[in-house]
Amino acid sequence: MPVLSPTWTDERIELLKRHFEAGLSCREIAADIGVSRNAVIGKLSRLNLTRGRTNDDRKVQDRGPARAQRAVPRLQYEMLATIYGDTDAPVATGPIDDANRCSLLELAENRCRWPISTPGAEDFCFCGNSAPDGQPYCAGHSRLAYRPNARARVMRG
DNA sequence: CCCTGATTCGC
């Protein structure tokens, strides 16, 4: 990939579909391919590959001031517990080696168990990278599997 | 307060 920035080529779309059918989340797919989550979702929507809601039942899309403020439920408790329970994330962003892919039988405690391809497929395998003790994934995939950094949210008033 | 999915809208 020299100088050009191939947005969505066949290979990317293939990977997109593959991971999508594999059951991976949009964020996982986005992280794997190297694009933003919205890019993945946008492409999927464009390809009419959306999983659930494909019906345009949406009624309120008026981005005007007529936005009814919803009463925030007590779900806040769960959210607060999540952030309070979290202390530190020693997730070191490491390079993901695709050359160490191994099958399920070759998996070990110190091997990354990141699923590759669709489960059941012939080319289905795992990352197989060196994973820290106690961690199912390697440093690179751990970043994808677990909570990533505090994403900077852009809020425009 | 965070995350994911899907649609809308500007480029």
Added chain:
DNA sequence: GCGAATCAGG
């Protein structure tokens, strides 16, 4: 067509 922004639900 692509992607950020936005909306809606969990």
